[in-house]
Amino acid sequence: MDATLLDVSIAHKIIHWHECGGHGRCTTCRVRILDGASHLSEPTRREAELAKARGWNPTIRLACQTSASGDVTLERIVLSEATASQLRAETIGREAGSERQLAILVCDMRDFTALADSNSAFDVVHILNRFFEALGDPILLNGGIISHYAGDQICGLFGLDDTNPTRICSGAIRSAFGMVEAIEGLNEELARAFGIRLRIGIGVHFGNAILGEVGHPTLRRLTIIGDDVNTASRIESMTKELGATILISRAVAERMAAGSLSVAETKFARLRGRRNDVELLAVDGFTDPSPFTLAQRSVGRLLNAPSAFATQFYANLFAMRPELEKLFVNGTGAQGAMLSHMLRSVVSSLEKRKHVPIGLQTLGRKHVGYGVELDHYGTFKAAMLKTISDVIGPGPTGDIEESWSQTLDVILALMKEGAGTELRRN
Template identity: 85%
Template sequence: MTVETGRLDATLLDVSIAHKITHWHECGGNGRCTTCRVRVLDGASHLSPPTRREAELAQARGWDPTIRLACQTSASGDVTLERIVLSEATASQLRTETVGREAGAERRLAILFCDMRDFTALADSNSAFDVVHILNRFFDALGDPILLNGGIISHYVGDQICGLFGLDDADPARICSGAIRAAFGMVEAIDRLNEDLARSFGIRIRIGIGVHFGNAIVGDVGHPTLRRFTVIGDDVNTASRIESMTKELGATILVSRAVAERLAEGSLSVTATKMTRLRGKRNDIELLAVDGFADPSPFTLAQRSVGRLLDHPSTFAAQFYANMFAMRPELEGLFVNGTGAQGAMLSHMLRSVVSGLETRKHVTIGLQTMGRKHVGYGVELDYYRTFRAAMLKTISDVMGAGLTREIEESWSVTLDVILGLMKEGAGAEFRRN
């Protein structure tokens, strides 16, 4: 699409947002992340020189000159560009840039393996076309929890998926927490997927998940013309062997003691523990079967239900705006160009922020920046009360009988945190003005 701006001080990100173009900016456009990057196709001479922050990021990550940070770049003439980050998967894969990929690097990672049980029987009882369809649905459902909890999908092998956590983080507690949340999210996702598979194919899929924390060597491996990002090492093998023990021990999720020790003592709900000797290992290892957090985060139920709420994002957004305008009709005047494009941005923001409240380093500053920018759009502080009420009403409308009191309370707390951070930013902007 073609857009115009009369502001020479506006960044490329500002222009996108002003024209309701969904443009990732996890840190709120403060140069703390790289999710707003663009590739310049034409008109590079019309762009401002890289800021110090952008130059440091470009050098550290090995960007070519056509890649720019939209939040750090303004234009003085016509420019043709494309957004690079369009999905959770792309945003997640950016974490591999922090690794010394050519020479390889050793990292402390949480490594998750998930495997579909009884795949051979499923393959024998369905056509090849259906098997591929089921596998793609399986990987789609189970990949999202990895991506939404700060991990990347390392690789697929047959009916197995591997996730890595910690490529751009050095906090073992946050790394292991993200991996555990992903495991619990996978169990939730497979339950939802099974509802559909039972109707369509008369089958239900069971899974086993193993999580371990340790050292791994990461980097690009393969023929010079076709190298792939790869993770190798003894602790990677250990994670895979832990997953293979789930069937033998009758558990869905097994984590090593190395993972549990990185979390606060007693934070996991442990159903069983076992000292065992993994295949090919010399020493016993303690494994813990877990089924949740002993003291769940107040955001947990909101995070689990956000995917179901946004199965049809345009419908959710339309219902939200209808509810908000019914509560406060004058707010419709803020949307002079309608709510279609704005609705897409709302759904994207809601899913990303709710899922990443505890695992993404830049969420707080991103929400505060969003609040500051909303002041420029005419948003008053008392509008946030209406937004909250309309959002809770929409959640009730969409979930219907599936909305329990506990889920509603989780969403109430989650919205209070999100809107509280946005109001902090808005309040600072009002004081500055």
């Protein structure tokens, strides 16, 4: 096959999602053809299967599976994590309703009434938007979707594209830990701007939920219904009463490996509407966290200002090896945006998505064409660690830096593997 539409985007340093590495295993690279459809290749078998399953009209094509023989006008469809969240929701199908086993996460801002009373309406809206942005990212980056907002509350669903209870519950718990990290970073910003600090409570439950698009025909939204949905909300409401930040149900804990969670306290409590006490566990971490954990928990804080992060990184990179600046003939603006996007997505996905290694190997092969050599990777790591220290610091014991070091080793090893394959082929 000739160069695909995705290849063209990458060659011109256009940010174009392709979570599976451009192998037709996801739909994040899809585009809408506005003009020039006659110049496109016929759909591959894989693309045709996806199009039929998702009910796409003929103007929607997979960029990684489509090449062009002439001028084509198109638009990317997936432009953000939020759009990717909508794609995950597609996996529920088009039926009127379906019952699924899901992990349901409910996060609520504490003392919102006092916050609203002491700030202007415009400031309250700004604070809420920053709150939902910061705390929504961990949901999206851990395989969940944002189900809905209700005032100062955000609800995440995990399991729309998975049937493994352990992976589903692990994603929800990782998201909860990521939210705690995110609120710490957001509070630094809000303290400077408004003199306030936010506190949250998070409840996580695993059970059955009915899903479907509900509402007036002109405005239907994905909705979840069921007793287990109410249970998740009521678990969250107990966090304040029990003095915990994260509470999970026994149903969640049972889906995790025995002893894998650090449990600060276990309590039996009577949830509203329940006749019997239920067991709730206050958790604050993993007992044996992977080497990626601190990197995953801090990636949101690191990339809170992507442009500033990229600027600092390239300044460090060029200070270490000035000759590398010549590789960026068009400047570092577009490349920096791609770097920030890639880093956020890959770091958060290392333990969850089987296609991540394929995508990193593909990225390594493509970087050979940009003039990147194998001995450049060591400098990249050194510059990245310097930037991480500049932006968020090494932490009290250097644990964050060590986690990032091991995370970067895995990422760069896979990219070098792909680069080595490409060099041998040439």
